[in-house]
Each structure stands twice: as structure tokens, then as C-alpha cells.
Amino acid sequence: MRAFHLTGGGIDGLELRDVPTPEPGAGQVALRVEATSLNYRDLMIARRLGGDRIPLSDGAGVVTAVGDRVSEVSVGDRVAATFFVDWVDGTPFAAVHDKARGGTVDGMLAEVVVADAHSVVPVPAGWSSAQAATLPCAALTAWNALMEGRRLLPGQTVLLLGTGGVSVFGLQLAKAAGARVIITSSSDEKLERMRALGADVTVNYTAEPDWERAVLDATGGVGADIVLEVGGAGTLPKSIAATRFGGEIALIGILTGAAGETNPFPLVTRCQTMRGVYVGSRRMFADMNAALEANAIEPLIDRVFPFDQAPDAYRHLTSQQHIGKVVIDHT
Amino acid sequence: MRAFHLTGGGIDGLELRDVPTPEPGAGQVALRVEATSLNYRDLMIARRLGGDRIPLSDGAGVVTAVGDRVSEVSVGDRVAATFFVDWVDGTPFAAVHDKARGGTVDGMLAEVVVADAHSVVPVPAGWSSAQAATLPCAALTAWNALMEGRRLLPGQTVLLLGTGGVSVFGLQLAKAAGARVIITSSSDEKLERMRALGADVTVNYTAEPDWERAVLDATGGVGADIVLEVGGAGTLPKSIAATRFGGEIALIGILTGAAGETNPFPLVTRCQTMRGVYVGSRRMFADMNAALEANAIEPLIDRVFPFDQAPDAYRHLTSQQHIGKVVIDHT
Amino acid sequence: MRAFHLTGGGIDGLELRDVPTPEPGAGQVALRVEATSLNYRDLMIARRLGGDRIPLSDGAGVVTAVGDRVSEVSVGDRVAATFFVDWVDGTPFAAVHDKARGGTVDGMLAEVVVADAHSVVPVPAGWSSAQAATLPCAALTAWNALMEGRRLLPGQTVLLLGTGGVSVFGLQLAKAAGARVIITSSSDEKLERMRALGADVTVNYTAEPDWERAVLDATGGVGADIVLEVGGAGTLPKSIAATRFGGEIALIGILTGAAGETNPFPLVTRCQTMRGVYVGSRRMFADMNAALEANAIEPLIDRVFPFDQAPDAYRHLTSQQHIGKVVIDHT
Amino acid sequence: MRAFHLTGGGIDGLELRDVPTPEPGAGQVALRVEATSLNYRDLMIARRLGGDRIPLSDGAGVVTAVGDRVSEVSVGDRVAATFFVDWVDGTPFAAVHDKARGGTVDGMLAEVVVADAHSVVPVPAGWSSAQAATLPCAALTAWNALMEGRRLLPGQTVLLLGTGGVSVFGLQLAKAAGARVIITSSSDEKLERMRALGADVTVNYTAEPDWERAVLDATGGVGADIVLEVGGAGTLPKSIAATRFGGEIALIGILTGAAGETNPFPLVTRCQTMRGVYVGSRRMFADMNAALEANAIEPLIDRVFPFDQAPDAYRHLTSQQHIGKVVIDHT
Numbered sequence A, B, C, D: 001m002r003a004f005h006l007t008g009g010g011i012d013g014l015e016l017r018d019v020p021t022p023e024p025g026a027g028q029v030a031l032r033v034e035a036t037s038l039n040y041r042d043l044m045i046a047r048r049l050g051g052d053r054i055p056l057s058d059g060a061g062v063v064t065a066v067g068d069r070v071s072e073v074s075v076g077d078r079v080a081a082t083f084f085v086d087w088v089d090g091t092p093f094a095a096v097h098d099k100a101r102g103g104t105v106d107g108m109l110a111e112v113v114v115a116d117a118h119s120v121v122p123v124p125a126g127w128s129s130a131q132a133a134t135l136p137c138a139a140l141t142a143w144n145a146l147m148e149g150r151r152l153l154p155g156q157t158v159l160l161l162g163t164g165g166v167s168v169f170g171l172q173l174a175k176a177a178g179a180r181v182i183i184t185s186s187s188d189e190k191l192e193r194m195r196a197l198g199a200d201v202t203v204n205y206t207a208e209p210d211w212e213r214a215v216l217d218a219t220g221g222v223g224a225d226i227v228l229e230v231g232g233a234g235t236l237p238k239s240i241a242a243t244r245f246g247g248e249i250a251l252i253g254i255l256t257g258a259a260g261e262t263n264p265f266p267l268v269t270r271c272q273t274m275r276g277v278y279v280g281s282r283r284m285f286a287d288m289n290a291a292l293e294a295n296a297i298e299p300l301i302d303r304v305f306p307f308d309q310a311p312d313a314y315r316h317l318t319s320q321q322h323i324g325k326v327v328i329d330h331t
Helices: A040-048 A094-099 A135-147 A165-176 A188-196 A211-218 A236-241 A253-257 A282-294 A307-318 B040-048 B094-099 B135-147 B165-176 B188-196 B211-218 B236-241 B282-294 B307-318 C040-048 C094-099 C135-147 C165-176 C188-196 C211-218 C236-241 C253-257 C282-294 C307-318 D040-048 D094-099 D135-147 D165-176 D188-196 D211-217 D236-241 D253-257 D282-294 D307-318
Strands: A002-005 A015-018 A028-037 A058-066 A078-081 A112-116 A120-122 A157-161 A180-185 A201-204 A224-229 A243-252 A273-277 A301-306 A325-329 B002-005 B015-018 B028-037 B058-066 B078-081 B112-116 B120-122 B157-161 B180-185 B201-204 B224-229 B243-252 B273-277 B301-306 B325-329 C002-005 C015-018 C028-037 C058-066 C078-081 C112-116 C120-122 C157-161 C180-185 C201-204 C224-229 C243-252 C273-277 C301-306 C325-329 D002-005 D015-018 D028-037 D058-066 D078-081 D112-116 D120-122 D157-161 D180-185 D201-204 D224-229 D243-252 D273-277 D301-306 D325-329
Touching (some): A040 A307, A058 A135, A078 A135, A120 A282, A135 A243, A135 A273, A157 A165, A165 A180, A180 A211, A188 A201, A201 A211, A211 A236, A301 A307, A307 A325, B028 B078, B058 B112, B135 B224, B224 B236, B236 B243, B301 B307, B307 B325, C058 C112, C078 C135, C135 C224, C135 C282, C157 C165, C165 C180, C165 C224, C165 C282, C180 C188, C188 C201, C224 C236, C236 C243, D058 D112, D058 D135, D120 D282, D135 D224, D135 D243, D135 D273, D165 D180, D180 D211, D188 D201, D201 D211, D224 D236, D301 D307
Parallel strands (some): A180 A201, A224 A243, A301 A325, B157 B180, B180 B201, B224 B243, C157 C224, C180 C201, C224 C243, C301 C325, D157 D180, D157 D224
Antiparallel strands (some): A028 A112, B058 B078, C028 C058, D028 D112, D078 D120
16 A cells, blocks of 8 residues: 655655555554545644654544454444544543654554554544544544533633634534634635634734734623634733633644743633643544534535645645645545 | 412412512612513412412513612613522522522512512523513523533433423523434424424324334434433433433423332433432523523513413413413513 | 353352463453452342353452553553453443443453453552452442542532442542541441441431431531432432432442332432442542552451352352451462 | 721831721621731732722631621621632632722721621631631632642642642642642751641752652652642743643742743643632632531641731731741730
């Protein structure tokens, strides 16, 4: 079978190789990968990671073989792989980092992947593999942020920063949950797209640099219940100011990792919580899929590239012109 | 001002009297009641309670005067009264029973009511007093059952028994929260109404006496996540059987109080929870109102009676032909 | 190796057989079992189960071999097996019943057992295998009841019914957690033992048949925060009456399964929760072990039988004269 | 009656004045204050606040009169006042800041105080007013940090930074709850005192500047479950590093407010929560008092000053030589 390998030279170092087709051992399944999708994390890994790693955390396909002692799935099932191989349910634990697909272990940019049976989850009914491949990292991060901490109630307000993959899924999931959504962007065109997807309030942060005031104005001075903080440098103090007394700031991600320093102590007198959100467990993934099905949500896909042109998919993501997920079709 | 008083003779004993208009003390407000609504509890209280009590827990109106040290509300605000006078937020406590409107203390079937400021809540924006008067008991019970225990997630399944006030609000709130709804009734006509309101699966329990099988069939054999158990005699074993492993049965109400005995021990091997739900707190009421507003929910009102004909409203409720709330217009 | 097998004839049908020593596959470990312990469940299984099953859920020993892809444990580790093979962490699910040791799958009454690596847990530091063998069913049930539902706070009150295995562990764990403990028994001698273990209030229910009154008296009329309901026929209405407004009744077990019917509806007006507790997950087991270690708890062992005399251990349990766990020494 | 007033000149500006004795209105009680205690907050308020304010949040005394409609307490009850007048139970809300004793409203450094009945709580049985006066701010902050967020389990590990009032109560409460305690200080003498109070591990951060390593070493490399972060400048990154995957950093207070900036993003990949803790509600206070009673905890009192010498009590606190609370005796 064929698989792309990172070799240390960034996107240009991606090599498509013929490698032996892996076979599932006890407790494992083999997948014929039908689609993958990209996240910013994949760009950063491509830049930083040397060695010899099959990239991409996100992928979906069909089970073609099962090893001994597998009861969860059967041959022919359409499944997505989980971001963390070993976070099945419950409390997160340090060792999950040891098996993060496309990072610390091989990922999905291959024709065939062998996965532990506890690390795959049936795709939502009626979803194609291309659609399901968008879910493992960005969508599950949004779900975890909204539903696994303070837990969003209908009628509460969610603040989304920017229109990246996590924010778009956050918008769709929050609206499905009966919440109000405020979203920011520097592009009126993107904000228009967000309104079409259901956003209640949009804020152009170029036009309104004090966008936290706009959030307070839109919430009767109270602030958002939950903020998905994916913003990058300098947004956190504004996010805290835009969050209600007792509310939660879900800290997400790679972009924000470069955000530099901030004073977290306004959290104290506002009784707020800041929660680190790092993708999620298989159980969360299954719960999310039920929500996607029940609410007929469709993922926003920006563009689909054929398998052979995976490096171009990376380059397209780099351009930041997309809105929605960039998908690679392996079929 | 005028107020109806229960005098011990059931519905026929309701007396409309001229009484002194009450004045708010420190920490209190006066309301001009614009509408009230009825619950089965009110029928039972009318039958059982002697003495001299103004009935009805549910009412809404306009603040006409405030006493000293009131900051929560202002003259002119449209508010609903809470079922329990003293359950503001947090853990319930035994003494809430000492002040349950229309039961242990005077209720809302009056032209003017004085209420502690901590026992009123602004009505949802855009709602009339007639609409808001439907909320304090039935709607808040449904909200508490769905959102304050196991807490419903989008994509989960709610089972509603019958089409009474709690079930109809349960249906509307569960759909707003992105859940699937299964509802039972003995009337195909009522089930048709429920489908129009968004019910995903309807079960006529006369046609399907083993309705718990229908619930399992509609959930891939898994069962409902949360059941609003308002059913009356004999439904509880079926409700438990229709609930998923680890799910919750919200025990509600007066009707079920007559249900007789059951064996609760299937809960053990199914890791299920049965939670007694008794209306809710003011904070829950405010949260619910935000959800009603954000999701443009409108209460289902069966019929509105003028204030003078309040006894006829009681009689109409007795007939059980209604679907939706029975309201009394005080204006 | 040798193992006892249930053959359908009750305790007398226990057969000690020479069988092939099992080998661990991928993801599995082999244990040399050093000790097991008995629960009432084992008596009931012996009476009811035909076929050919190695009994007992509870056992501890030393890892003697590990299969491929095992990182959790190493050869030489002292571990206990979990009651449910597949409940690692998080939400319980129906399929856990499919692999309940000593019930739906083979148990621990053997010299060597092969177990999935995710179904064993290190024993508390300094504990012998005989001590650790007391934990998997009774102790974990008590932990789950106290710490995984409403969750006990220091200063709260726990009510324990009788002095069986779950109650004794419940007493030790509740005292370690800073709670007050009320315990009932028909034996003043057993109550004296419980006071020595830290019980704050003891109630002889023969002397005080209205023991719920004694609980209310000992709590200023408020009632217990959590009740471990293991009582058998007729205790549940009293347990509910002895529980505080908003409190939790943890429903436990086999004995109570025969309890017959009760009216659960007092739960409603008291805003109480009744939660089915069925042992627990491996994560709970590890958390409990940390608590046992930090608080220097020692299990109460009634008597230790040699492996060859396992049937006598069963008979001793039948006599109900014990207080503390009945252990079988496999070494 | 007499009361001290801040007049804008810092500690030296404290004036003892004769003022009219206040009378309780409806819903209020009058207290004869028997003792108060000091917190760092009081030093900062003395330095910063102008105007004319009676200082100190913490005080306890005896109810001498009750107004109309008061059922919670009676004349003769010994009670403590709550830090926030209006946070009774449940979700915190922005307006609690409007009535923070000794800050936004008058405090307890007076002979008589009138308080809303919902803002006092019975002292633990057997506690003197001097002892109870230590609780409202520091002890309740520690309780909230330990029990109201992630909620401490027996066997878990708590990290305490320094030996200030919150840390000492944190130590006592954590030990009562069956947890392990690690505590830091620059003074071996103070660490010795902490060991005498039950600390399991002590770390002199002068001798071990990389004290987060000592915490990891003492927890098998895992880290603490909960950190009470009161440390001041520069401790937060070390606190995060010393906290387990999925653990919680409770952000507390005034000292840390000057801490400057930090990078919160290690929280993300460690799935940690940082929670702002700002004292707590009356319900938490009552829960804590039950824990103090049940576990026979006694507050550590450094020194007691007579009422007339209140300014000296302030000066003593400034010296930072104390360990335990500084109390003022009003009797």
C-alpha cells in the first residue's frame, strides 16, 4: 500500500512511498482509509517534525479486517479514527500524548491503517468518509469545549473567535444545542457566511478592536457563558472580559500557544474557569456523532484534493483563504 | 381588590371576595396579576384543602410597587412568580415546602399579589402575561428534569409519557436542546399534534401496550437517556426498562404519587438514577427563560377563561380533553 | 494448574480440576493468583449457575507474564483484577455485564488467571494479596456509592445498613473522608465493633424498629446525606425517610434485589436521588486504592481458608456469623 | 456603640467613633460582635480605600435582635457573618461584589452590626466567637478551592503554597478529607509547624527553588490533583508544572493579583483547569462548618488583640511574622 511520510523537509519533504500493508493483531482492525482532513496542527508538525512519520490525525474509512477479540466493530463498518489512540472515556491521563495520531504515532495519510479497535468510532449515519474525516480533531475539540466542562445550556451564549475549523463546528454545535452564538472575524464576507450558518451576532474585530465591548453589549452587559479561545496573541484578556461572572474560557490550541503571556488573575474576582481543552475521548466522539445525526448538521468543506496531491492540500491550508475543512480523498 | 379563595368545598367552594389590597414591605414587590394558569396540582388542592387559601401557583403580571431594599426588579417590570417562594438557587432544602404558592401559602388567583423580590423572575422577552403564566410549575419541572440532573446533551433521546403540560414543555425544550424525542399517548390525534411540535417518534400505548419495546426499537436497543416519568400507575417498570444503561428517570409529580409500589432494583444492574424532580429554583427559571427566548418557543395554550369564570377553568381541566395549558385572564 | 469449577450442584458441586495453564495474548497478562475473597453474590451464583464456570470476582496476585502491547503493568507487579473486565473509566455501558468475573466469564478461584491488561490494577502499597483480594467487589461498591454520585463531603453524614462487607468498607472510607457515620445492626456486639472502627452513631434496629427516627434524631432532624441501601426487604421506605432533602440513596445489590416493591414517590417531594450502584470501573478502583493507602486503612478479614478448602469458605459465609471478609489463600 | 472607620490614611487613619446603634429592619438581625479577624485584603483596603468605611470582612458574635420575617436565626444564636452579603447559594453573580463586607459595604470592626438574615451562619458547635471569626474569608476560600470545583477525593494530593491563612486552613481541611498534603515555605520552622498539623510532605522553596520537581518526586511523577495558588509573582508556571494531567489550579487572591503575566497555555496539553476562587457562598460556609465540627478542627490563632488596639492588630499582620490568624477581641 502507499502512504505519505514526513521526512523533515516540511511540506516539500512529504514522500509517497510503497510500504507493506499492515495486518491487524488481536484487538485491532484494518481500515481502508477513504478520506483525511487537515488541521493547523498538521502544518506545524510538518514544519517541526523530523524522522519518518505518516502524518494527519483525521481520517475515516471502511473496516476491511478485524483481529482476534474484537467485538466493537465489524468488517464493512464505516469508521473514523480517534485523535488519541488510548483515550476511550473518562479522565484524561498523561500517556494519551504517547499515542496522538500523526504526531507521536503514525497518522492517517495512507491507504491502509491498522488501529486498535478501541480507537475507532462509527461515523454519523449518512455521512460520507470525506465528511467524517473532518471530525476527529476540530469538531471534537469544539464539542469538548462546549459540552464537557461547564456544559452549555439552551439559551446560553457562546463566543467564537475567528472562523477556523473549531469555530465553525462550534457554531454548528452550539446552534444545535439551542444556544446563542457571537462570532468574530476580520472579514465581513466570512461573517456573512457565519450568519448563514446561524450566528446570532457577528463582530468584525478590525472594525471594532474593542470587540469585548460588542460582546457585552450583545449580552445585556453580562458576557458570554463559554468562550472558545482559539485566538492567538493578545485575545485572552479580551476573552476574559467578554465572559460572564462564573463563566468558562475554553483554552484551545496551537495558535494560541504562541500567544505569549497574560495576567490570569481577573479570573479570580469574576469566579471564572479557564479550561485546557485538548481534543477529546472516543466516548465524546460517539456522543458528538449522535448530535450531528439528530440535528442534520453537515460539515463545511472548503476543498477536496486527490490523495496524490496531498502536499497541495497542505499548501492550500497555509494560504488561510479557506473557510471550512480541507479534505484529501483517498479513493 | 378581588381574589378567589378555596373554602373547602372543592371547585364549587371557590369564592370571589373583596379583600384589602396588600402593600409590599421591605424586600417585597406588589404585582398586578394579569394571568394565571392551572395544573393538576390545583385540582388536587381544591379537593383536599380546607381553610381559606388563595389558590394557584402559576401567575404573571406587572410590578406596581416595590418596598425598601429591592434592587432586583423595578416598577413596570413584567414578572412571573416562582412556585417556591424561597428556593432562589442551589441545593433544595426542606423549608421550601413551607412556602409553596397556592398550597402552603396564598397563590396567584387574585388581582394583586405581594411577593418577596427574590421570588419573581422577569418573563421571557416578548411574552405576554398569559403566556408567561404557563411557566412556573409545568415548564420549570420539565426544565429541571432535562437540564439539572444528568443534563441532556444534543443527540440524546428523551422519553415523554403522555401529553400533559410537563410533557409538552419537555418536548419543546428537548427539541430546542438538539435532542431526539419519543412521546406516548393513547390518542393518535394528540400524537399527531406532538409530531407537529417536533416529536421524532410517537407511540400509541393503547395500540402498543409494551411501549417500552417501541422505545428500545427506536433507539437501536439502547433506550432513552432521560425519561420524564409523569405516568401514573404502572408505568415505572416500563420506564426503567426503556431507559439506557446509566440513564436517568426523572420522577415527577402528583399523578404518579398514586402509582403504588414498584421494584426499584432493576436500577442497580443498569447503573441508572431515579431523581425526584419538584419544580425548581428561581435561577433555573431564569435559565429556562433564556432558552425559551433564544429558541422562539411559544407555549401551547388550550383555552383562556376570564377571571370571573375561574371555576370553569378548573372544570375544563378536570375534563382532560385539553392539550396545552388552561389560562385565566385577570385583565 | 488447578482451578475450582462450579458444576451446577451448588457449593457441593465445586470441583478442583487440573487444567492447562493459560498464556497471555496481545494486550493480556498472566497472574499467579495469591488470594481470593467471597461475596454474597458468589453464594447466589453457586446456587443458580449451572455449566462450568471458575467462580469468584475478587482476587489478587502477581503478574508472571505479559503479552504483546502491554504497557500498563510489568512482570512482578502485584495487582488485583477488576470485577468488570471492560469498564475501564467513564460512563458505564450495557456490555460490561458480558464480562463480569465469576459470573458471565471465568473468575479468580484458580492458580493462574489470564486477564486483559486493562482489567487489573496495582494493589495499595504495602497491602498483601490477601488484603487486596477483599477489594474488587465490596470495597469498590462502597467507594462508588460514596464518591461517584452526589459525592460525600467532609462533615456530611452517611447511613450504613448492617455490617456486611460493603457497609464495613463504607464505614472506613467515609471516616477517612471526614464524614460522620451512622450504622445499624441487630447485634450489639457487631455495633461495638463498628464503634471501634470509628462509627459515630450506632442503632440496634431490633431494639429500635423505627430506626429512621434514630437517624433523624442524630442529625438534628435533617437526615443522612447518603445512604448505602443494602438492606433487603422492607428497608427502603425507612431509608428514604432517613435521608435528607436533596440527599442520595445508593441502591446496592443482591440482597436488596429480593426486597420486593416499594413506593418511590416520596423521592419527589424530597428532591432525592436513588442511584443504582453496581461495583465500579478500574479508574474508581485506582482512586480508591490511593485513598486506602493515604489513610492507612486495613481491611477487616474474618477468616482465611487455604485454597484446597475453598468450599468451606463458601459454607462459612453462608453461616452469616462473620464480620469482615472471608478470604482464600492460594499460596 | 463604637466602631472603627477607615478614613483614608491607611492603618494610622483608623478612627474609633461613637455612632448610633443600628436597628434591624425586616429580614435583618442585629449582632453584638464578639470577635473579628484580619486578612491581607484588609491591609490592602486600608491602604487604598478612602471615604468612611467600617473595615473587616470577618467577624462573629451573638444575635441580639431580629426584624420581621426572620426565620433562619433567633436571638441568642452565635453566628458568623458571610463575606458576601448576597451570595446565599448556587451560581455566583456579578452583583455579589456590590456587597462585600469591609470593602464595598461596611464590615465587622464595630460593637454592633446589622446584617441581612441570609448573610449570617451559625458558628461550628463548641467554637468561641474568636475562633469563628477566623472563618469567613480565609477558611471558606480554602473550602471552596478544595470542595467546590474539581472536588477533592480521599487519597488525592493537594499542593499548598506558603503558610498563610488560606494554606493553613487548606491543610487542615484537606487532611480531614483524607487527602495527602504537600506544602511549601521559605522557613523550616514554619514547615515544622505544618508537619505537626499533618502535612505529609514539606518543601523549603529557598533550599529547592525548583520546588515543582519536589512535588513531582513526591507524587510518583504525576503531580498534585489540586493546587491552592496563593503564591504571588512567579509561582504560576511552577504550579501548573506541579499539577497532574487533568488537575486543577485554584487561583486565589490578592497576593497573586500582583503576580504579573504568565503563559496559561500549558493548561491545554495537560487538560488542566484554572479556576478563580473568590471566597464562597453561605451554603458553602455551612457545609464547611459541618466539616470543622465533625473533624474537631481548631483554627490556628497567632495572637489576639483587644478591640481598642485594632490598629496594632493591623500592624502585626504587616510584619508577616505570624503563623495563623490575627484576631481582635470585641468583648
